[in-house]
Amino acid sequence: MMRALMLLGLCCGTVQAAEPLPATDAAVWLQNIAEAPNRYAYQGIFVLQKGDRMQTLQVSNRVSAQGKESRLVGMDGEQREVRCTRGESVSIVGGPSPKQERRIGSRHFPDLLPADAARMTTWYDLRLGGMERVAGIECQTLTLEPKDQYRWGHVLCIDKESYLPLKAVLVDQRGRPLMQYSFAEVQIAKGAAAARARPASLPAPLQDAPRALNGSAVEVRQLPPGFSRVIAVKRPLANQGIEVEHWVFSDGLMHISMFVEPLARNNVTVRGASQRGMTNLRTLRVGQNQITVVGDAPPAAIDLIARSIGASAL
Amino acid sequence: MVSMKHTQTMPSQDADAWVSALLNGELDDSEAKRAFSRIPGEAEAATRWAEYNLVSDALHGDAADTRAFMARFRDTLEAEPTVLAPMVARKAQTAPYLWTAAAAAMAAITWTVWTAAPSDTGSDRMVSAQTVAANDPRPGVDPVANQLEPYLAAHQDYAYAVVSVPEMVIEKVSLAGPNQ
Numbered sequence: 001m002m003r004a005l006m007l008l009g010l011c012c013g014t015v016q017a018a019e020p021l022p023a024t025d026a027a028v029w030l031q032n033i034a035e036a037p038n039r040y041a042y043q044g045i046f047v048l049q050k051g052d053r054m055q056t057l058q059v060s061n062r063v064s065a066q067g068k069e070s071r072l073v074g075m076d077g078e079q080r081e082v083r084c085t086r087g088e089s090v091s092i093v094g095g096p097s098p099k100q101e102r103r104i105g106s107r108h109f110p111d112l113l114p115a116d117a118a119r120m121t122t123w124y125d126l127r128l129g130g131m132e133r134v135a136g137i138e139c140q141t142l143t144l145e146p147k148d149q150y151r152w153g154h155v156l157c158i159d160k161e162s163y164l165p166l167k168a169v170l171v172d173q174r175g176r177p178l179m180q181y182s183f184a185e186v187q188i189a190k191g192a193a194a195a196r197a198r199p200a201s202l203p204a205p206l207q208d209a210p211r212a213l214n215g216s217a218v219e220v221r222q223l224p225p226g227f228s229r230v231i232a233v234k235r236p237l238a239n240q241g242i243e244v245e246h247w248v249f250s251d252g253l254m255h256i257s258m259f260v261e262p263l264a265r266n267n268v269t270v271r272g273a274s275q276r277g278m279t280n281l282r283t284l285r286v287g288q289n290q291i292t293v294v295g296d297a298p299p300a301a302i303d304l305i306a307r308s309i310g311a312s313a314l
Numbered sequence: 315m316v317s318m319k320h321t322q323t324m325p326s327q328d329a330d331a332w333v334s335a336l337l338n339g340e341l342d343d344s345e346a347k348r349a350f351s352r353i354p355g356e357a358e359a360a361t362r363w364a365e366y367n368l369v370s371d372a373l374h375g376d377a378a379d380t381r382a383f384m385a386r387f388r389d390t391l392e393a394e395p396t397v398l399a400p401m402v403a404r405k406a407q408t409a410p411y412l413w414t415a416a417a418a419a420m421a422a423i424t425w426t427v428w429t430a431a432p433s434d435t436g437s438d439r440m441v442s443a444q445t446v447a448a449n450d451p452r453p454g455v456d457p458v459a460n461q462l463e464p465y466l467a468a469h470q471d472y473a474y475a476v477v478s479v480p481e482m483v484i485e486k487v488s489l490a491g492p493n494q
Binding site for chain 2: 052103109231246248255270272294295
């Protein structure tokens with residue numbers, strides 16, 4: 001309870017004591033939040049703040065008969081655009097001669113929760129906080145407090161009409177903000193107009209796109225509770241000139257990547273952490289393979305996965 | 315019912331000091347809200363806010379002109395003081411330009427490196443330590459940083475879609491040394 005109060009107090013100002021929602025109520029909240037981006041068109045500008053860095057992005061989302069389509073455009077730094085449609089995602093980097101890359105993920109703020117978000121009540125307690133205003137819209141504060149040491153907490157501010165997150169703060173186990181998204185301005189189209197949007201087209205298929213992984217020299221024998229493998233591909237790694245296996249494990253909110261590649265002659269085995277401890281990394285050698293486990297997750301989750309990697313029976 | 319109780323008061327120093335404290339996350343919740351609300355109405359503070367953000371962008375290689383956004387953002391903050399939730403309030407040791415110093419420190423990463431015996435099982439044994447200072451974790455400066463950055467970029471591209479460069483900076487690395 002005290003940790004929940006800390007989360008709400010530190011992130012949202014107003015603190016209200018709240019018991020965890022009953023699992024059924026919590027599941028309804030999560031499911032509504034997960035489905036909001038598939039129901040509503042929206043466009044706006046949001047800010048990503050991580051450590052002392054701030055990035056501004058323009059986002060638009062529309063709903064068509066084929067599903068949701070979204071577009072992200074970076075407003076500062078390198079010119080970058082991400083288009084997501086029909087479960088595929090492409091990033092376009094650069095100006096006059098842009099470079100296109102097929103992405104292996106297609107989710108982004110404010111589309112944070114998986115389609116089966118209700119199951120997350122097993123691993124997170126949900127508590128309702130007070131009302132806040134974000135981008136001129138009243139929103140309901142909602143805390144997702146992890147039940148174990150394998151995940152970070154989240155504080156969301158939810159538009160009560162659409163259930164779209166207007167703000168999301170990732171917090172550590174002491175309630176300290178690690179990263180946050182917040183809309184500075186947003187328009188949400190509530191109604192059927194969004195359904196008439198024409199589907200967007202993606203650029204032509206790209207070379208060097210990730211491809212499905214068929215078999216691996218390693219296997220992961222144990223994952224943190226609630227985590228499962230959501231993707232496993234072979235992909236090129238930027239500026240490395242090599243192809244690596246990229247596995248992603250997730251509990252729906254947290255993502256942990258594992259990279260597998262042939263052992264290099266001068267490889268090193270390291271353990272690392274980012275400045276605020278949000279991102280943790282571990283590399284190790286398994287047989288003749290170099291493994292890198294990295295994720296925005298507590299060290300306990302990274303270490304559990306790293307310790308569970310062994311040579312595959314293949 | 316519990317309510318947050320704020321005992322700190324808003325620093326009364328000049329704009330340099332309190333804008334710096336705001337950006338350093340040294341103000342508590344109520345102080346930060348007051349600070350955000352003051353920025354649009356105080357020309358010197360607004361100038362400092364914009365300058366510090368531009369300095370940060372320059373330090374990180376994002377040299378794009380963000381003035382237009384910052385102007386709109388200031389307007390938004392005037393109406394929405396809670397758009398950016400403050401960091402955890404630390405006891406103020408407020409000093410001008412602390413935030414820019416922190417940003418510079420972010421670029422001047424200190425790598426703490428332990429040399430250790432290699433292990434096939436991945437369980438590394440740390441036996442000694444040395445500190446290596448690097449002014450920039452970009453290619454050609456630190457071999458460990460060079461090795462890690464592509465993995466961070468690939469992971470963050472999957473997890474967030476929105477980052478143009480790796481946002482994570484590995485600060486502490488325990489190094490097990492080359493395999494033998």
